Amino acid sequence: MRRRRDTETPAEPLVITEKVKGAMRLAAISPEAKRAGLLPGLTLADARARIPDLWVEEMDPHADAALLDRIADDCDRFTPVIVIDAPEGLLLDITGCDHLFGSEAQLRTLFNARLRRAGIHVRAVIASAPDAARALARYGRTAIVPPGEDAAAVRPLPIAALGLADDARLSISRAGLKTIGAIADRPSTAFAARFGEKMTLRLRRVLGEADPPLDPRRPVPMxxxxxxxxxxxxxxxxxxxxxxxxxxxxxxxxxxxxxxxxxxxxxxxxxxxxxxxxxxxxxxxxxxxxxxxxxxxxxxxxxxxxxxxxxxxxxxxxxxxxxxxxxxxxxxxxxxxxxxxxxxxxxxRLSTRFGTANVLRFLPEDTHDPNRAAKAVPASFNPLTSPVWPTPEEEEPPLRPVQIFDPPQLVDASAQVPDGPPLHFNWRRRKHVVVHAEGPERIAPEWWRAPDASERDYYRVEDIEGRRFWLFRSGAYGSKAHPRWYVHGLFA
Amino acid sequence: MPQVDLEALRRQVSQLERGSSPVASGRFSVGSTAIDTALGGGLMRGALHEIFAGQIMHEPSAASFAVMLAIRAAGERPVVWVRQDFVGLEMGEIYAPGLAELGLSPDRLILVRARDAPSVLRAGEEAARCPPLGAVLIEPWGNPKTLDLVASRRLALAAGRSNVPLFMVRAGGTALPSAAATRWRISASPSVPLEGEAPGHPAFAVELLRDRVGSAGRNWIVEWDRDRREFKDLETIPGRMVPVPPGRSPDAAEAGYRDAG
The missing domain is CATH 3.30.1490.100 (DNA polymerase, Y-family, little finger domain)
Known part of the structure; x- marks a missing residue:
């Protein structure tokens, strides 16, 4: 895939460079550069020596990937099933889509024209097997392979079309095998023994005998x-x-x-x-x-x-x-x-407007940790079993607050006895004198979640004005750290 | 055999069941005979009701009172609570186990968290148009500009059409012109302590500041009985002295409070 220059500058040869082992080498070149005799892999210094008037740009893989993504987005109009074949290819599954455009040939023409308008030159090949199309796009001259003729179309391609590692490719060509057809004619066991199952699998995929797993960039809709x-x-x-x-x-x-x-x-x-x-x-x-x-x-x-x-x-x-x-x-x-x-x-409707994270239902959790006793889930979430909330005991006043602070708010409290409820506490610049209190209710932290957290002694207290609070003391008097008091929640 | 008038008998039984204040049509009993009577037979169902907190620190009581009215109105039907995020930051997030202890099963609640007051009003109106709901609670913070007479009329209208009661908890807000059918001010009140001086059941000082069709300026001290889903009049309990919290009197009606706390 090449991007044509927008400007009308004289056609200087364009080369894209990449740092390979400390040396700047040509990674990709423009047709002008190719005509001038440059080849990818050459060092930039050599290329400059040959053609001083060179337009040099550095390789930007992220920009390439982003461009490929944008192109893929646009290609979505042809089919929703698109696989990114990085760094420069796209696989479009057009099964059942061609009739929308008349025929495969018309689809291909439309596709090419659309991308050419955007200044992108592509080689588009339609074949039955994805890997055959892939190989033909890079090494072949065919445009559309009629159904069932993948193998025949692929056979004359050079073995490079298999996309093997360099040493494997070299060994095979040294053996005198130049085309995919030449390999396909020989028993595959020999190749499997020498180059591994992977190589024979590639061969079968290119020939259209095996289906590769496809990983579409977006989930395929039902x-x-x-x-x-x-x-x-x-x-x-x-x-x-x-x-x-x-x-x-x-x-x-x-x-x-x-x-x-x-x-x-x-x-x-x-x-x-x-x-x-x-x-x-x-x-x-x-x-x-x-x-x-x-x-x-x-x-x-x-x-x-x-x-x-x-x-x-x-x-x-x-x-x-x-x-x-x-x-x-x-x-x-x-x-x-x-x-x-x-x-x-x-x-x-509310979830659509305000976001699923803001329209919630509550599910009970089986835990003593008050912070996790209720889980808020999107209202659209359907649990498999209907939630069972513990029924409050008859005649008991509410033992849990209606509103809770996360995290709990530190207060300045003083207690009469080390293990007793606070006599008064200061919260939000106000002094609250405690007249009624119940506690402690000791809630130990879940050690598998917070190994260092200390136990909490919870008290329900009511101040002189009738406001009811849920306070806890973290740590005990007499231990190394001085205990601290927090207000965790507010009762009705 | 004497002819038994089944209908009359049924009416009689239902009268007995509901106590001495028969609930007028289109209304629901708030669960306290005294308040129901003062309201003229319960609270209007398809209407907007505003609930203020005596002071900002009493917001949990105001919200809980709204929850209790919602429990009374909704029966087994679902309840939607729309809350501005800031209320949660300031006064604590809604805690489902605590709601269960007031008698509202959390699996009947849908909570909508709204970023700002316009969102609260919008979501509240949308919810109030859904007739199968039992009640809608909305809780904007302070006195938002968008909460004008027109906005409250829209809410009242939506509630009237669907016959779903809409309770607006005005945490940190003051009374503004509104289309609310009733306006309440709720403060926490000292509870009747249990054994060992433990804090008792939730008790509130309830003031009816405004009633469009009835008399206003009444106040009560009530205690919520979760097990029976109704309010008990605390002042009628013999031998109990209930201190009236300082700083509040019926004279201060409609004035509204602001509190820096």
């Missing part, structure tokens, strides 16, 4: 629907109408599969290549277009940086990475279930 526009659209009403149409389509497909979506992601493909993705999540599987649109409206409304259509979107896709079984709803049979659904929808 289901997706998309809409392309001949003229880019940008008005909010148009976008919403398209989202509605896509939701309807997706909902129909979900209905056929008796499923509902948990995550819905709308991807907006701008004509200039930028892609913006907006996702909404639901607490339970849904396929109701009205609810879905309402969530999207909430989300689009709440965005800190609104979706900028620029010169317009030329494609919008709705993909569902997560779907779950959802049976056909029979309305009216169970009023209770419908009410529960309404509350779940409310939680989804």
């Amino acid at each position: 289901l997706w629907v998309e809409r392309r526009f001949p003229e880019p659209i940008g008005r909010a009403e148009d976008i919403e109408a398209v989202l509605g149409e896509l939701s309807d389509k997706a909902s129909n497909r979900l209905g056929e599969q008796r499923e509902g979506g948990r995550v819905f992601e709308a991807s907006f493909f701008r004509a200039d290549g930028a892609v913006r993705r907006i996702a909404v999540e639901t607490g339970r599987p849904i396929r109701n277009t009205r609810i879905l649109l309402r969530l999207f409206r909430e989300k689009l409304d709440a965005l800190a940086d609104p979706v900028d259509p620029g010169f317009g979107f030329d494609m919008i896709r709705l993909s569902l990475p997560v779907t779950e079984p959802l049976d056909t709803i029979q309305p009216g049979l169970d009023g209770h279930a419908i009410e529960a659904d309404e509350v779940a929808d409310l939680a989804d």
Whole structure:
């Protein structure tokens, strides 16, 4: 992949340099440099000696990776399944996508034209096996390999196309084997014994006999629907109408599969290549277009940086990475279930607007540590078992505060006896005189979490005005460190 | 055999069950006969109710009182509590086991943490429009600019349409013109100590500052009975002297407090 220069400077040979073992060497060169007789691997000093008028840039792997990522984003419009083949390749799984563009050839033409407009030269090859396409793109001349002819197309390629380590490649070529076909004709056991199973596996993959594991850069959605526009659209009403149409389509497909979506992601493909993705999540599987649109409206409304259509979107896709079984709803049979659904929808809307981390439910935890006795989880989180909160004992006053400080706040307290409750304490610049107190309730820290923490003696105290506090003393009188008092919570 | 009027009997039984103050329609009993009677048969369900703290230090009592009203109103239905982050920083985060000890099962609660007052109002309104909810609590901090008469009317309207009571806890706030049906001021009150001088059940000094349809300016000292989910009138307990906390009197009604603490 090469990036054409934007400026119209005279075509000086461009070289990209990289530091290899302390020497600056050429890592990549432009066609002009190639014509001038330079080769990658040459030291920069040698290259300068040959061509003094050289345009030198340093290698920037991060920028390369970022560019590749942007290109991959843009290629998302062709298929959602894209594998990054670093440092300079992309694998697009176009299974089932070609018909959207007419044919494979048309897709390829469109693809090339799109990237060329962005100033990027690519070699695109369509083949059945990913590794065959990969090898052909780098070493072959074929553009489209008809189904089933991968092996034939790959056979004439040099063995370098296998992507082996240098010493292995050298040994094989020294044996007089120059092409992949030559290796494929010989029994694989000999190669396996000499170069390892890996080499024969590579060979089989390139020949299309074995499938490589693919690791798409984004999770492959369970289901997706998309809409392309001949003229880019940008008005909010148009976008919403398209989202509605896509939701309807997706909902129909979900209905056929008796499923509902948990995550819905709308991807907006701008004509200039930028892609913006907006996702909404639901607490339970849904396929109701009205609810879905309402969530999207909430989300689009709440965005800190609104979706900028620029010169317009030329494609919008709705993909569902997560779907779950959802049976056909029979309305009216169970009023209770419908009410529960309404509350779940409310939680989804609030989560969409305020973030899942801010719309919470509480789950009980089986621990003595008061800080961990309740776990706040997103309201959309569905526990497998329904939580069981301990029932308070009858006739007992509340033994735990309604509000708690994390971390506990240090107070200045004085106690009458070493193990007794405080007589008074100063908190927030006020003196609180204790009139009633109960305690201590000793809570030992969980040693497997905080081995150095000291035990805490908790007291419920009430001051003269009737305010009720949850105080604790950390450490005992008489020990090395002076004990300290904290207010941990406030009672009703 | 004499003809038994089943309907009349049912009415009689329900009267007995609810005590001497029958709850008017569209209202719910706050769980105290004295207060219910003063309100004219319970608290309006589809309405906005404002709850102030006597002083900022009494915010936990005001919030707890709102929780207790929510328990009374909601029954077994879910409750949404929208809270501005600053309230948690200042007065402590909501502690679910403590709510359970007041009688509100935490698995019925959805907590929304809002960054600022406009978010609180927005989330509160959204929640108040959801009829299956039992109650909505919202807790903005101080006197936010956005909480004007229009904003409170919107909240009251949402509550009225869905018939979900909306309790607004005004921690650190003062009374502003609002569309609230009632306005309360709650302070912690010394509890009736248990054995061994242990602090007793939650007790509050409750002041009804305003009631749109009834009389206002009443005050009570009550104790929350978690097991029966109702308030006990502390002043009626014989042989008990209940000190009235200093600094508060019914005359100070509507004045509101600010506290640097």
